[in-house]
Amino acid sequence: MYREHLKEAEDKMGKTISVYKEELQSIRAGRANPQLLEKITVDYYGQITPLKQVGSISAPEPRLLVIQPWDAKLIPVIEKEILKSDLGLNPSNDGKIIRLIIPQLTEERRKDLIKVVKKNGENAKVAIRNTRRDTIDKIKKMEKSKEISEDDLKKSEDDLQKIVDRFIEQVDAVTRKKEEDLMEI
Secondary structure: OOHHHHHHHHHHHHHHHHHHHHHOOOOOOOOOOOHHHOOOOEEEEOOEEEHHHHHEEEEOOOOOEEEOOOHHHHHHHHHHHHHHOOOOOOOOEEEEEEEEEEOOOOOHHHHHHHHHHHHHHHHHHHHHHHHHHHHHHHHHHHHOOOOOOOOHHHHHHHHHHHHHHHHHHHHHHHHHHHHHHHOOO
């Protein structure tokens, strides 16, 4: 019976890891990556639309992103949204495409980005621990209402802790990998 709650908790923790990885993709590591622009949206004829749906985004060189909007009238709108974002990039255009040159990261900026990565990692761990707490509460209610025995309660808590440890280790591994990417020159 309690296994359903463990499975549900495991699914939630898996989603937490996925969200954490997505957040890290928007933190630039000095290389041009079209995913840097994932969160940017533009006003396309009154509709808020993701940038990738109004043009093609490519990285022809390691330090360059090129945005080619399907409608050239969108170029000023796209430039404005990029400038408003927290990416710190300055767009330039030739009337048909927008170029974004990815500057070399300074040591100080790398350290700032690592702090952001660690903070996001800590938030992911907190979300995993909150899921553990909620699941233990559900299982304790089952024990109080005599749906499961006290032994099952202890076993479920042990099983849940093993799941939590596994996911926290994944968060740590993803964080270490991103830190290595950021410190790579």
